[in-house]
Amino acid sequence: MIERRQTPPVFKSYKRYKPYLRLDFYFRCAYCGITEYRWGSDRNFVVEHFRPRSRFPKLVCAYSNLYYACNRCNDFKSDIWPSALLLKKGYGWADPCSSEVYVEHLSELEDGTVAARTSIGEYTKTHLRLNGRLYLVQWRRERRELIADLDATTQIIEHVRLSAANFSQAERRNLALLFHSHHKLCERLRLEY
Numbered sequence: 048m049i050e051r052r053q054t055p056p057v058f059k060s061y062k063r064y065k066p067y068l069r070l071d072f073y074f075r076c077a078y079c080g081i082t083e084y085r086w087g088s089d090r091n092f093v094v095e096h097f098r099p100r101s102r103f104p105k106l107v108c109a110y111s112n113l114y115y116a117c118n119r120c121n122d123f124k125s126d127i128w129p130s131a132l133l134l135k136k137g138y139g140w141a142d143p144c145s146s147e148v149y150v151e152h153l154s155e156l157e158d159g160t161v162a163a164r165t166s167i168g169e170y171t172k173t174h175l176r177l178n179g180r181l182y183l184v185q186w187r188r189e190r191r192e193l194i195a196d197l198d199a200t201t202q203i204i205e206h207v208r209l210s211a212a213n214f215s216q217a218e219r220r221n222l223a224l225l226f227h228s229h230h231k232l233c234e235r236l237r238l239e240y
């Protein structure tokens with residue numbers, strides 16, 4: 048769940064909040080989760096209104112209503128907002144600022160698609176075409192595989208570290224190098240995926 052850490056000044060143009068949103072949303076789209084690195088830099092990301100401008104004009108510049116989104120999610124979300132009847136039935140947008148969307152409302156499957164766990168998840172998945180965009184499905188699948196590989200390597204390294212007391216100085220140095228490069232890989236994965 049996104050917890051805002053920035054306290055920007057008050058701006059008259061909502062677009063000026065973009066640098067603050069980038070940090071608060073960890074350089075990722077609030078909805079599909081794709082990273083700037085993967086989606087061609089921050090030029091392809093916009094300041095998105097969770098509650099659409101057309102229906103909630105008072106919230107146009109309210110920081111709490113501004114989300115960081117990729118241009119595709121922004122296009123699909125547009126100014127769509129559930130009707131009173133749909134809201135009553137439990138449908139609506141999954142909000143990454145008030146819930147862990149990919150745990151509570153959606154589940155990632157092994158093949159890279161997502162499945163809805165709730166009506167909110169269903170509404171969000173359908174409107175944002177979360178399975179209809181093949182690059183997203185492929186990216187999720189790649190990420191799952193990379194995380195599984197790195198987890199397996201982490202376990203092996205931890206296992207080897209337990210025996211390090213009996214290692215020679217050279218072996219300990221090699222282990223430290225291995226640990227360092229593994230850590231760098233994990234960091235890179237976190238940023239790019």
Ligand SMILES: [Zn+2]
Pocket residue numbers: 076077078079080081116117118119120121
């Ligand atoms: Zn997106």
